[in-house]
Amino acid sequence: MPLPEQDMPLPDEDMTLDHHLGGVAQSVGAQGRLTRLVARRLKKDVQEIRLDTDLTPEAALALAERVVADCVPPLAVVALPSGGHAVRAVMGTGFGGLNPAVVTLVVTAADGAGSTVHVRGAAKEGLIKQRGGQRAVEGIVSRWLAEDPTAGPGTDLPD
Numbered sequence: 001m002p003l004p005e006q007d008m009p010l011p012d013e014d015m016t017l018d019h020h021l022g023g024v025a026q027s028v029g030a031q032g033r034l035t036r037l038v039a040r041r042l043k044k045d046v047q048e049i050r051l052d053t054d055l056t057p058e059a060a061l062a063l064a065e066r067v068v069a070d071c072v073p074p075l076a077v078v079a080l081p082s083g084g085h086a087v088r089a090v091m092g093t094g095f096g097g098l099n100p101a102v103v104t105l106v107v108t109a110a111d112g113a114g115s116t117v118h119v120r121g122a123a124k125e126g127l128i129k130q131r132g133g134q135r136a137v138e139g140i141v142s143r144w145l146a147e148d149p150t151a152g153p154g155t156d157l158p159d
Helices: 013-027 032-039 057-067 132-147
Strands: 043-053 074-079 085-093 099-109 115-125
Touching: 013 085, 013 099, 013 115, 043 132, 057 085, 057 099, 057 115, 057 132, 085 132, 099 132, 115 132
Parallel strands: none
Antiparallel strands: 043 115, 074 085, 085 099, 099 115
């Protein structure tokens, strides 16, 4: 089921991460408010990859929505003023999927035919580096490549 398109900006990446980290803390009995405060001061692990595909922008947007469909919850699908669409969602990474990562897929028409998909993953990093942003991107890209045989990385994939 496609997400409703919004005319508002994407939910803020840092605020979303802080909110979800607080929720994880509350689920195990800790102080969610204190966790949100500490989370604001943590560094982010960010990974970005560009995929080039032969899919039309509409088909690529539909695929973007499908690859984040099992993320809880898909946050937004937004039409960008510069053209194209962005899909943002939160997925669990790290030990037990308890480290939330925000994934953003920006779908634009490519020069000529096809589409370009910019995949960004960001997660907060504490003392133990889990590389949540990188792992989120790797998961999304592997799902994309499994469903779209015409896609290929426009940038190098991480090792």
